Structure formats: structure tokens, C-alpha cells
Amino acid sequence: MVYFTPGPAQLYPTVKNYLQEAIENDVLSLSHRSDKFISFYQGIDQKLRTLFKLPNDYHIFFTASATEAMERLIENCVEKTSTHLVSGVFSSRFYEIACQLKRQSVVQSVEPGQAYDFLKIAKDTEAICLTHNETSSGMQFPLEDVYRLRDMYPEALLFMDIVSSAPCFEIDFTKVDAAFFSVQKGFGLPAGLCVLMVNERVLKKTEQLNQKGANIGSYHNFLNLSQMAQKWFTLETPNVLNIYLLNRVLDDFVKRGIPEVSKISGAKADLFYDLIDQISALIPLHQNPRFRSENTVVAKVDTPQKLIDYLATKGFAIGTGYGDLKTVAIRIANYPPTTLAQAEELVGYISAYFN
Numbered sequence: 001m002v003y004f005t006p007g008p009a010q011l012y013p014t015v016k017n018y019l020q021e022a023i024e025n026d027v028l029s030l031s032h033r034s035d036k037f038i039s040f041y042q043g044i045d046q047k048l049r050t051l052f053k054l055p056n057d058y059h060i061f062f063t064a065s066a067t068e069a070m071e072r073l074i075e076n077c078v079e080k081t082s083t084h085l086v087s088g089v090f091s092s093r094f095y096e097i098a099c100q101l102k103r104q105s106v107v108q109s110v111e112p113g114q115a116y117d118f119l120k121i122a123k124d125t126e127a128i129c130l131t132h133n134e135t136s137s138g139m140q141f142p143l144e145d146v147y148r149l150r151d152m153y154p155e156a157l158l159f160m161d162i163v164s165s166a167p168c169f170e171i172d173f174t175k176v177d178a179a180f181f182s183v184q185k186g187f188g189l190p191a192g193l194c195v196l197m198v199n200e201r202v203l204k205k206t207e208q209l210n211q212k213g214a215n216i217g218s219y220h221n222f223l224n225l226s227q228m229a230q231k232w233f234t235l236e237t238p239n240v241l242n243i244y245l246l247n248r249v250l251d252d253f254v255k256r257g258i259p260e261v262s263k264i265s266g267a268k269a270d271l272f273y274d275l276i277d278q279i280s281a282l283i284p285l286h287q288n289p290r291f292r293s294e295n296t297v298v299a300k301v302d303t304p305q306k307l308i309d310y311l312a313t314k315g316f317a318i319g320t321g322y323g324d325l326k327t328v329a330i331r332i333a334n335y336p337p338t339t340l341a342q343a344e345e346l347v348g349y350i351s352a353y354f355n
């Protein structure tokens with residue numbers, strides 16, 4: 001089966017070999033205080049800096065999930081209020097977490113086809129939280145808009161969920177303060193690990209809150225994480241296997257580089273959107289191409305399950321719509337582990353189904 005599902009998704013083609021390699025090298029019994037573990041953490045740090053062209057003041061931490069990264073960012077950087085730009089389930093979860101942590105956070109929600117009104121954001125908001133690719137609704141947040149937000153609200157910290165868009169875009173990380181991705185989507189690894197990248201402004205804010213006596217959480221507060229990271233350690237026993245696999249798969253991504261990954265990702269997205277334009281039974285959820293996600297293609301269709309079952313007989317898995325859209329839409333994930341040839345084959349089967 002080839003998985004064009006939004007998550008968990010297709011494994012990156014080299015990962016099965018790396019898993020074998022991990023077993024042969026006893027990675028599953030390796031101490032997280034060993035020199036080998038240190039070399040994995042250092043490898044990831046160095047390769048992510050190269051891949052993403054991270055500014056020097058960035059720190060790289062591990063959390064268990066992207067959901068955890070959202071909670072840590074609020075706990076460590078928001079004393080009173082954050083602003084959340086919401087277009088679906090994952091951006092909404094970020095907001096709900098802030099509310100559960102008793103912050104007086106503010107939400108601005110849009111439906112497909114609508115744009116955010118950046119002028120409505122409060123000048124004194126401590127953080128602006130946005131989702132680069134909203135995997136549930138297939139709405140993309142254009143990078144020009146991210147940078148415009150930074151220019152409009154230079155005092156606010158800017159947090160970006162890049163879970164399902166990384167590593168397909170060249171992001172200017174000097175205009176963002178924190179970004180995070182879990183590894184089971186674009187990087188094509190098993191679930192259960194997230195990378196959180198934060199700059200010095202973020203750590204300064206955490207120190208300020210800590211000095212004021214605010215509750216910044218416990219073992220994964222940013223002061224602990226950065227102290228441990230200086231020794232290339234994690235406080236808890238982490239997901240060593242996935243850390244090993246991430247270090248290995250990053251060799252492949254660094255070799256390819258984001259421009260090449262991005263080119264293929266764009267070509268695959270064009271195939272899917274061209275198909276949707278040609279087939280009248282498929283209606284794109286986002287009519288405005290500016291907000292149409294490259295990484296999660298969502299189209300409305302009658303009885304999506306019939307199409308999904310047909311594609312399964314051809315060896316392809318695609319997703320249903322999310323939440324309310326489950327019985328009226330399909331979602332096709334376009335992540336780097338699937339190839340252009342596989343996307344062409346899938347498009348061929350979808351065309352055949354409708355013709």
C-alpha cells in the first residue's frame with residue numbers, strides 16, 4: 001500500500017533500512033547518556049541548522065508530540081494572552097491548550113475562502129500562534145503573510161506549527177521565534193517524536209516569567225531543556241529509536257535540500273489540483289488558490305468512502321475529510337516520502353474511477 005494519508009503517513013523509502021540498521025546496532029538498548037546518543041542529538045542539531053538555514057541563536061529540543069510543543073510554548077512564553085489564527089482542528093487545539101492553561105487568549109477563526117484580518121490583532125498580545133499548513137481543512141498560511149505579521153507586530157513572539165509542511169518550504173527563520181514539527185508526516189518516520197526549535201527571544205521570555213515567579217512547567221520547561229541540550233541530553237528517557245531514525249533520514253533530506261524537495265512537492269500538488277479542476281464531481285474546498293494547501297489537498301465529493309475503497313484495491317490509501325467533512329470530502333496528503341511517479345499513478349486511478 002502507498003499511503004497518501006495525512007498522518008501517520010507513508011514512511012520515507014530509506015527508513016526500513018535504517019530500522020534494520022538500528023536493530024543491528026543495538027540502538028534499542030542504548031543508554032541516553034551514552035556517547036552514541038550524544039552523536040545522534042548533535043547530528044540532528046547540525047543537519048537541521050543546515051537544512052532550515054537556522055539563525056545561530058536557535059536551540060533544538062525534543063518533545064513527545066506537536067501537541068506537547070504547543071503546551072510548552074504557551075506555558076513558557078505567555079503570561080496573560082496569546083492570539084491564535086485558526087482555520088481547523090490543529091490551530092484550534094493550540095488555542096484550546098492556551099485556554100486550558102488559564103491564559104486569556106484570543107482566537108480569530110476563518111472558514112474556507114475567508115482571509116484573516118491582521119489589523120484586529122491586539123497590539124499587546126504576547127504571542128501570535130499560527131499553523132503553516134492546517135492539515136484538517138487544507139488551508140495554507142502564505143509565508144508572505146507570516147512575514148507581514150512579523151512586521152506589523154514586532155514585539156509579539158511568533159510561533160509556527162510546521163508539522164505537515166516541513167520540509168517543503170524555505171522559511172526565513174529570522175522572522176519567526178519558534179517552529180515545531182512531529183516526525184510522522186513530511187519526514188516519513190514512525191510517530192512519537194517532535195522537534196521544537198526556539199530562538200533566544202523565546203528563552204529570554206521564559207527567564208522573565210520564571211523570575212516573576214510564574215509557573216513555567218516542570219521537566220520540559222525551556223530552562224531545563226536548554227540546560228540539558230547543552231550537554232546533548234534529554235532529562236527523561238526519550239524516544240531514542242526515533243531520534244536515531246531522524247538523524248539518519250536527515251542525511252537524505254540534507255543531501256536533497258529544501259529547494260529540490262519543494263520542487264517535487266509543488267509538481268505533485270499541481271497534478272492533484274489539475275485533476276480536481278478536470279473532474280466536475282471533485283470540488284476543491286478552497287476556491288482561492290492563495291490559501292490552497294500544497295501538502296493536504298481537500299476536495300468535496302459524494303460518498304468519499306466508495307472512492308477510498310476503490311483506490312485501496314489499487315494499492316493506494318487516501319484520507320477522508322476531517323471531522324464534519326468525513327462523509328463529504330477526501331484528503332490527499334502530499335508529503336515528501338511519496339514520489340512524483342506514485343502521485344501520477346494515483347491521479348490515473350482517480351481519473352479512471354470518474355470516467
Ligand SMILES: *Cc1c(COP(=O)(O)O)cnc(C)c1O
Nearest residue numbers: 065066067090133135163164182
Ligand atoms: C498532525 C498535526 C499535529 C499534531 O501532531 P501530534 O504529533 O499528533 O501532536 C499538529 N499540527 C498539525 C498541523 C498536524 O498536522
